[in-house]
Amino acid sequence: MLVIPIAKATKKLRERFGASLEPRDDRGSLLLEGTVPSWDAKIEAGWAAARFGYHGVVNDLMVPGVCDEALEQPPLRDGALEGAYFDVAIVGGGVIGAALARELARWELSVLVLEKEYDLAVHTSGRNDGMIHDGFAASPGTKKAAYNVRGNRLWEPLCRELGIEFKRPGSLVIFRGRTSAIAYPLMVARAKENAVDGWEYWSRARLRAEEPNVHPDQHGAFFLPSAGVLSPYKATIALAENAAANGVRFSFDTCLLSMGVEGGRVASLRTNRGEFRAGVVVNAAGNWADVVAGMAGDRFFSLHQRCGTELILDINTGATQRHIMSMPSLLQVRSKTKGGGLVLTPEGNVLAGPTARERPGREDYSTSAAELRELERHLKINTKLSLSQVISYFAGVRPCSYEEDFIIEKSRRVANLVHAAGIQSPGLASAPAIAADLAAMVVDIAAG
Numbered sequence: 001m002l003v004i005p006i007a008k009a010t011k012k013l014r015e016r017f018g019a020s021l022e023p024r025d026d027r028g029s030l031l032l033e034g035t036v037p038s039w040d041a042k043i044e045a046g047w048a049a050a051r052f053g054y055h056g057v058v059n060d061l062m063v064p065g066v067c068d069e070a071l072e073q074p075p076l077r078d079g080a081l082e083g084a085y086f087d088v089a090i091v092g093g094g095v096i097g098a099a100l101a102r103e104l105a106r107w108e109l110s111v112l113v114l115e116k117e118y119d120l121a122v123h124t125s126g127r128n129d130g131m132i133h134d135g136f137a138a139s140p141g142t143k144k145a146a147y148n149v150r151g152n153r154l155w156e157p158l159c160r161e162l163g164i165e166f167k168r169p170g171s172l173v174i175f176r177g178r179t180s181a182i183a184y185p186l187m188v189a190r191a192k193e194n195a196v197d198g199w200e201y202w203s204r205a206r207l208r209a210e211e212p213n214v215h216p217d218q219h220g221a222f223f224l225p226s227a228g229v230l231s232p233y234k235a236t237i238a239l240a241e242n243a244a245a246n247g248v249r250f251s252f253d254t255c256l257l258s259m260g261v262e263g264g265r266v267a268s269l270r271t272n273r274g275e276f277r278a279g280v281v282v283n284a285a286g287n288w289a290d291v292v293a294g295m296a297g298d299r300f301f302s303l304h305q306r307c308g309t310e311l312i313l314d315i316n317t318g319a320t321q322r323h324i325m326s327m328p329s330l331l332q333v334r335s336k337t338k339g340g341g342l343v344l345t346p347e348g349n350v351l352a353g354p355t356a357r358e359r360p361g362r363e364d365y366s367t368s369a370a371e372l373r374e375l376e377r378h379l380k381i382n383t384k385l386s387l388s389q390v391i392s393y394f395a396g397v398r399p400c401s402y403e404e405d406f407i408i409e410k411s412r413r414v415a416n417l418v419h420a421a422g423i424q425s426p427g428l429a430s431a432p433a434i435a436a437d438l439a440a441m442v443v444d445i446a447a448g
């Protein structure tokens, strides 16, 4: 992408967000400083800055009343890692860290996964709807689109190897109202561009026959047979157990606090359980990945948090529909997310959601009555569903870059650092493919 000169970028950003904005070219990435009146304005400014072609946007804009969050340390203090050396240290025990650990277990490398929590998948990897997306929804040309389609193909055989359940019910994007089916040719074009594995047009009658409980105002559907589902936390744990069985070490309650960089390389990692060294460091720290990058002096991106709330319906509700279903409105076309719908769990529940709300809070899982009401509209897709079948609800937080794409690359500034950041949806679906590429980068650095 063409890089817009900083003077021109500054003029455009100030015109829109006020004269207090101080954009700077920081070694090729765009750093935003100054003050904006609201959180929404901060996020909008970040998105606008991402269109200027720089290598990442660091958004340090201040918002009155919103403070920087501090990384909370686990209470444990011991010297379990003091003086140790590992060929590879992976920061983060989510699905990305676990999948990478399993990939690296194939190599003659000593590998450590550091996780600040007491277990795996405590954050985003345990707080999502477990859908192995088909790859249709991601914007063409993005890393999200490419990794999603590759990951979708890898999950089914992987689940067989890991001994966990994987189902492929397929996904229906239902046309609402008489005119919405005119979008079909555009949908086909996008599915082709993303190399999605198959699609079909379903007429109104076909949809009614396959899904008798579907909303009466349906006008057929775009069917994507490759969409699947699995349990995201079982998958993360199974990946990690497989890695551990093959020699990878996991250290829980272990928070990376700082890194010592010498001669352009990470020389030491300081944790609450001691300081150690590693040949290669992988940043798979989810919503904290920008903070971890900063520890190595490589903060070329900021993450913003997009919270999503989901409803969990009774285990019997899965018997009332056979496919994953969504019924997007035309207004959602420009939305940053897929808009949500009804997803099936492997166990037989229906999940309704997720919502998508920008708000500060890397680990803020609070929900609101307004969000729960917002999700009620998804229940209407299936006439057999109602709020009385909701047994629980939860929220998760998507770590998003301002480019709204994954950051999967070797650091440009620190020779032995690799980033897997901004892994928002479809990060779960993409995980096996992301892990394969990360492993290749790690092995390349370790060999050099």
Ligand SMILES: Cc1cc2nc3c(=O)[nH]c(=O)nc-3n(C[C@H](O)[C@H](O)[C@H](O)COP(=O)(O)OP(=O)(O)OC[C@H]3O[C@@H](n4cnc5c(N)ncnc54)[C@H](O)[C@@H]3O)c2cc1C
Pocket (backbone or CB within 6 Å): 071, 091, 092, 093, 094, 095, 096, 097, 114, 115, 116, 117, 120, 121, 122, 123, 124, 125, 126, 127, 128, 129, 130, 131, 132, 133, 254, 255, 256, 257, 284, 285, 286, 287, 288, 289, 292, 307, 308, 309, 310, 354, 395, 396, 397, 398, 423, 424, 425, 426, 427, 428, 429, 430
């Ligand atoms: C509501 C919702 C629904 C979603 N639905 C889907 C879906 O259906 N399909 C799909 O493909 N994707 C979905 N996603 C996205 C998917 O969940 C994420 O892309 C994926 O889980 C990200 O995994 P991760 O390993 O990068 O991050 P995480 O799971 O957040 O793991 C990062 C880990 O790093 C640890 N960590 C951070 N800092 C440190 C430190 N300093 N020291 C030690 N440890 C540290 C954290 O404690 C955390 O456990 C959804 C997301 C949300 C929020």
